[in-house]
Amino acid sequence: MDQIIQVAVLGIGLGGVFALMGSGLSLVFGVMRIVNLAHPSLIIGGAYIAYWGFKLYGIDPLIMLPVCAVILAVTGILFYKAFFERDAKSATYSEMTVLLTFAIAMIVEGALGAAFSNTQRVTSPVYATDAFFIGDVFIPKGQLYAGIVSIMIIGLLAAFLKYSRLGYAIRATTQNREAAALLGVNVNMVGLMSFAIGIGLAGAAGALTSFVFSFFPAKHWEWVAILMSLVVMGGMGSILGTVIAAFSLSIVAAFVGTWIGSTWSTMTFFLALFLVLLFRPQGLFGEKPELV
Amino acid sequence: MSDTMQETSAVLEARKAYNETLRIKADQSRATWFPITLMILLMALPLLQFTGNYNYMLHMVLLTASYVAMASSWNILGGFAGYISLGHNVFFCIGGYFAGMLVARYGWSGIALAPLAGLVAALFGYAIGLITLRVRGPSFIISSIALVMIARLLFDHWKFVGGANGVTLPPTELSVQWAKLPYYYAMLFIAAFTVWCSYKIKHSKFGLGLRAISKDEIKAEAAGIDTRFYKVTAFALSAFFVGMTGAVWGEYLTYIRPSIFLVILIAAYMVLMCILGGKGTIAGPVIGAILLTAFNEFFVATMGASELNILGTGVIMAVCLMFFPHGIVGTLARKGKLPKILNWD
Numbered sequence: 265m266d267q268i269i270q271v272a273v274l275g276i277g278l279g280g281v282f283a284l285m286g287s288g289l290s291l292v293f294g295v296m297r298i299v300n301l302a303h304p305s306l307i308i309g310g311a312y313i314a315y316w317g318f319k320l321y322g323i324d325p326l327i328m329l330p331v332c333a334v335i336l337a338v339t340g341i342l343f344y345k346a347f348f349e350r351d352a353k354s355a356t357y358s359e360m361t362v363l364l365t366f367a368i369a370m371i372v373e374g375a376l377g378a379a380f381s382n383t384q385r386v387t388s389p390v391y392a393t394d395a396f397f398i399g400d401v402f403i404p405k406g407q408l409y410a411g412i413v414s415i416m417i418i419g420l421l422a423a424f425l426k427y428s429r430l431g432y433a434i435r436a437t438t439q440n441r442e443a444a445a446l447l448g449v450n451v452n453m454v455g456l457m458s459f460a461i462g463i464g465l466a467g468a469a470g471a472l473t474s475f476v477f478s479f480f481p482a483k484h485w486e487w488v489a490i491l492m493s494l495v496v497m498g499g500m501g502s503i504l505g506t507v508i509a510a511f512s513l514s515i516v517a518a519f520v521g522t523w524i525g526s527t528w529s530t531m532t533f534f535l536a537l538f539l540v541l542l543f544r545p546q547g548l549f550g551e552k553p554e555l556v
Numbered sequence: 557m558s559d560t561m562q563e564t565s566a567v568l569e570a571r572k573a574y575n576e577t578l579r580i581k582a583d584q585s586r587a588t589w590f591p592i593t594l595m596i597l598l599m600a601l602p603l604l605q606f607t608g609n610y611n612y613m614l615h616m617v618l619l620t621a622s623y624v625a626m627a628s629s630w631n632i633l634g635g636f637a638g639y640i641s642l643g644h645n646v647f648f649c650i651g652g653y654f655a656g657m658l659v660a661r662y663g664w665s666g667i668a669l670a671p672l673a674g675l676v677a678a679l680f681g682y683a684i685g686l687i688t689l690r691v692r693g694p695s696f697i698i699s700s701i702a703l704v705m706i707a708r709l710l711f712d713h714w715k716f717v718g719g720a721n722g723v724t725l726p727p728t729e730l731s732v733q734w735a736k737l738p739y740y741y742a743m744l745f746i747a748a749f750t751v752w753c754s755y756k757i758k759h760s761k762f763g764l765g766l767r768a769i770s771k772d773e774i775k776a777e778a779a780g781i782d783t784r785f786y787k788v789t790a791f792a793l794s795a796f797f798v799g800m801t802g803a804v805w806g807e808y809l810t811y812i813r814p815s816i817f818l819v820i821l822i823a824a825y826m827v828l829m830c831i832l833g834g835k836g837t838i839a840g841p842v843i844g845a846i847l848l849t850a851f852n853e854f855f856v857a858t859m860g861a862s863e864l865n866i867l868g869t870g871v872i873m874a875v876c877l878m879f880f881p882h883g884i885v886g887t888l889a890r891k892g893k894l895p896k897i898l899n900w901d
């Protein structure tokens with residue numbers, strides 16, 4: 265019994281981080297219909313900022329988190345202006361942008377690799393290797409803090425989407441771009457803002473990632489597939505679905521890792537992706553099968 | 557009644573005549589002699605070995621030919637049917653491992669096994685296509701990336717095929733001077749065969765159906781095209797040639813390991829070559845493969861870092877997508893400035 269609780273706790277901790285990683289991706293897809301394959305590479309960019317902040321100035325990654333978020337949000341705005349503002353009406357826009365984000369992912373990976381080499385790195389604040397014990401259940405502090413912060417950020421995001429005016433506009437644009445534009449929503453501005461917020465969330469996730477996982481520039485390909493499995497399973501564009509998928513799959517992955525072998529835990533995500541495609545291509549909360 | 561019959565036959569007659577003029581016009585603007593001459597020149601290239609050591613040149617042609625085969629093969633699904641796969645190197649891997657294991661265990665010839673390896677890859681392609689082609693657009697692209705990750709995970713931990721360390725294959729017994737020749741001719745033949753097949757496919761009813769799917773799948777379905785069968789067959793076909801290439805490539809390198817086949821850069825090259833040259837054209841992937849291999853070699857020789865190489869590939873891809881989405885051949889053809897020797901369609 266203790267072991268089951270133990271594994272579930274570890275799964276929930278990781279689930280929080282994956283939920284944060286996936287929610288930015290889901291937001292961007294919902295508003296812009298862009299499948300941002302560059303998202304995980306930008307998360308790694310955020311992780312590097314947190315890493316160097318800790319290494320050079322001893323700043324705690326949790327304090328670096330807003331800095332990472334802001335820097336990445338600005339990067340997001342620049343990328344949006346440079347790559348995605350053009351011909352959003354084109355019929356093949358969503359396919360073209362997937363390839364474009366694929367190219368951006370390679371650019372970011374190549375730039376990070378050239379600058380920092382492909383060695384594995386991890387930020388090591390004191391709590392990263394420390395743990396609490398409740399009875400026999402062992403809770404690593406790093407994952408616990410990362411999970412709590414992720415859930416707080418997702419809560420803030422949800423409140424922002426629910427109560428702020430920009431949040432209304434974002435939700436309206438997600439539901440129906442043309443109708444929102446007709447009702448006076450500046451959809452281009454909303455696209456830009458949601459892109460900035462989404463990439464900013466990638467930066468925040470990067471800061472947390474930097475002490476939860478070890479990372480190197482080429483690692484993002486593995487995360488691409490993991491995050492995409494969350495977004496597809498959640499129903500593309502549904503943040504709630506992404507968060508639920510993140511928690512449930514991470515817990516399953518934790519059990520697979522314990523009982524079958526740690527190399528196979530990531531397989532859970534990939535197989536889940538295929539099963540969802542096979543049986544419910546629109547995902548758990550997806551509403552628009554024609555876009556899937 | 558007979559009036560309408562007559563009118564219909566008159567219309568059919570007129571259409572036939574029109575098609576005939578189109579055909580003659582296309583034939584006049586086609587320079588079939590160019591690819592044939594190119595092929596003969598490349599076939600004669602190894603004669604240089606009598607005068608000195610040109611192994612590097614042979615290697616470059618071989619490498620380019622392998623990319624020509626893979627890009628043209630990718631083009632069948634990605635260019636004609638419009639389904640962009642970022643996981644086609646999985647079939648490269650399946651072909652390479654299938655032939656490579658038989659070479660390593662039983663000492664068979666990888667070149668002779670290539671068609672069989674292609675068939676195995678095509679079978680896998682068919683089975684995978686049945687699942688992943690249920691979705692289109694972004695979801696399909698995502699599923700193809702997941703496919704690479706699954707294959708990488710499996711091959712990295714599958715003890716039978718050597719795991720991440722792979723398997724060493726017996727080296728060829730030929731002298732250094734002639735060691736590359738069998739692979740050179742095999743790869744050249746596969747490349748030419750792939751290009752020829754993609755031409756034949758484009759000009760068949762099957763190819764027409766694929767192009768209808770890429771324009772508007774729902775309308776194609778409504779027009780009576782069995783879109784599911786067409787898509788899955790296109791997937792299997794495009795896996796076939798990639799699998800053949802993999803079989804020869806593995807034996808040529810004399811070792812097979814997941815990090816040769818299952819790196820995302822190879823999948824990216826297939827896509828990029830087609831986009832650079834022109835998706836959906838016959839000459840496009842060939843030109844893209846030649847340009848990109850040359851660029852790559854130049855880049856590695858002058859800068860030396862594979863990270864910068866990834867960066868450069870990404871930049872070329874982004875520029876291509878944003879400014880020439882139709883690629884070199886496509887853009888020139890649209891402007892009516894396509895030189896005759898590149899008009900292979």
